[in-house]
Amino acid sequence: MAQTVVMPQAGNTVESCILVSWNVAVGDSVEASTVLCEAETDKSTIDVESGVSGTVLALLAEEGDEVPVKAPIILIGNADENAEAALKELGIEPQTTGEAGEVDESSEDPLTPEADEAATTSEPVAPEAAERPAPVAGAPASPRARGRASHEGIDLDSVSGTGPHGRIIEQDVVAAAASGRGASAAVKASGEYRPGEVQGTGLGGRVRRSDLEGAAEPAAACPAATGRDYPGATTQTPLKGVRKLIADRMRNALETSAQLSYTTSANAAALLALRARFKNSDPALGYSAITIGDLVCFATVKTLASHSVLNAHLEGGTLTEFAAVHLGLAVDTPRGLLVPTIRNASAMGIRELSATTKDLASQAIGGKIDPELLSGATFTVSNLGAFGIESFAPIINVPQTGILGVNTISPRATTDAEGNVVVEQRIGFSLTADHQVVDGADAARFLRDLVAAIENIDLTVIG
Known part of the structure; x- marks a missing residue:
């Protein structure tokens, strides 16, 4: 019977890990001691061992993903097993996974290798697209989640927890903010705000009333650059992995103390x-x-x-x-x-x-x-x-x-x-x-x- 391997909790304070690189692919045979992937905790790297023997039926996360601890990252079973059926039996939504080595190209598949390049160039998407559990009033929240919620002006009772035992972690609050709950109270009360339509200029990207008013005004004409190229060559590097974690923690430190x-x-x-x-x-x-x-x-x-x-x-x-x-x-x-x-x-x-x-x-x-x-x-x-x-x-x-x-x-x-x-x-x-x-x-x-x-x-x- 197919089994999932989860992201280990390497330390009591670790809420999620960055999946740095896969060492296996769909169809590979693995032993219990096989190192499946390398992951980064807050500021260290760990090797994730299989713990079970069998054939890799599906990879449930991509390189560069921030995966909550104890979340499934790979499906391992017999070579003749159907990955989609196995995932359904385990209660995991299989919308992006077919049989071993097959991919459903009709969906936005986070498991497809072709998605790698797009993922490195596209804007980050809030994890609201994935099915999330219903919010539970009074659910426990991590200190980082509480600090982020205070900054974003978000009621934790309205946030769905995806951490162990339904615990609310920071990325749950980030998802709530991205869904529009990060707008100011005045903006929400106005009834004019539609998530994603206006770029917020408040703290942490929060949409303010002035942002709505500014959106209705035509943009001022920008004088054409003369004499030389403007602004010249640039390099854009999305923050990810440990660098992103450091950035989030430094900002959180200044916001909460x-x-x-x-x-x-x-x-x-x-x-x-x-x-x-x-x-x-x-x-x-x-x-x-x-x-x-x-x-x-x-x-x-x-x-x-x-x-x-x-x-x-x-x-x-x-x-x-x-x-x-x-x-x-x-x-x-x-x-x-x-x-x-x-x-x-x-x-x-x-x-x-x-x-x-x-x-x-x-x-x-x-x-x-x-x-x-x-x-x-x-x-x-x-x-x-x-x-x-x-x-x-x-x-x-x-x-x-x-x-x-x-x-x-x-x-x-x-x-x-x-x-x-x-x-x-x-x-x-x-x-x-x-x-x-x-x-x-x-x-x-x-x-x-x-x-x-x-x-x-x-x-x-x-x-």
């Missing part, structure tokens, strides 16, 4: 001196590979111990403060920004913290890091000092309440105790905190204590 940044600097003399001692020490002692970044992370962890409001999560109006520090570390990788979590960083010494940091960064850059290690951080550090950045305002990785930006070390003029002008090396810090729960004085006190820890880093390390 009150972010405010604070900057300061510390005398880096002690930091540079200790780093030089470590670098020149006997490698057998395990200190020679410790970097400036490791020392800053260590000092940050120690400082957070007395500033729990910054070592916290804010979700659904509830602030959860953590006793242990689980430090997120922003890592630049070929597929985009990844933030692996150094679990229980507050229980580590400087050597263990340094070794763990390098191991996680290597896994992240290689793209094979456990998705569980890309979530659960209670505070994040983003270090752009190596790029010469003197100041920036990092974006909080919600639901965290703070993130520390580490800037470059640069010479600054100052005066010594005798009033003489001298030059000292100073390292800059940029703290972004959620002003919903972190007052300005709280942020200032954290930075004050961090500066003290950095300027006395030798005592911080042994203390």
Whole structure:
């Protein structure tokens, strides 16, 4: 009997995965250990194994599709089985699938290879075309779905959930917004709005009253370009995969938190001196590979111990403060920004913290890091000092309440105790905190204590 293989849930916080590439085709024979496809979670890649033996009867998703976890992605059975009949028996609408190796060309078939090229050039279509379950009042919703619904002005009781057990996930809210429920209340009440007829200019593409009024006015004549081509050569690249997920999360972070940044600097003399001692020490002692970044992370962890409001999560109006520090570390990788979590960083010494940091960064850059290690951080550090950045305002990785930006070390003029002008090396810090729960004085006190820890880093390390 034919069976479906579903998209696995690689981590408790993963709601959907991007199907990156198929390793099999219709008609192929597979074993339980066969890797069917490669998929991307939030920021990592996973291999999806078959788990069953048989013949591939149908592929139920395309490369590039964002597939909810536990949703069917492939049908496997006996070579002589009819795929359409098998799908009907399993309760899956078979409108796009025929027998193994056959395709119904009369429908818009997401399973056809010919659709690949069109899919990469056409505008994204809201998943309203697919049959969706009826909305259930009071259905559970993920934090990202709640944040998106608040932004779009959509009542979650009107949204159909397609996640596990009917849970409402973010893409369900996106579908609801695309169907016209993302228009403003005034536009909906006017009775003049027809979904798809007017391009919205409000937040998130929401249609406003002025958009309806503007649609009735003739477009102003555009003067012809003279002398040279306008606008010249361009390249359009639709956001997809991990890049799209990063874009959605960054926007969601700014929409659902009150972010405010604070900057300061510390005398880096002690930091540079200790780093030089470590670098020149006997490698057998395990200190020679410790970097400036490791020392800053260590000092940050120690400082957070007395500033729990910054070592916290804010979700659904509830602030959860953590006793242990689980430090997120922003890592630049070929597929985009990844933030692996150094679990229980507050229980580590400087050597263990340094070794763990390098191991996680290597896994992240290689793209094979456990998705569980890309979530659960209670505070994040983003270090752009190596790029010469003197100041920036990092974006909080919600639901965290703070993130520390580490800037470059640069010479600054100052005066010594005798009033003489001298030059000292100073390292800059940029703290972004959620002003919903972190007052300005709280942020200032954290930075004050961090500066003290950095300027006395030798005592911080042994203390």
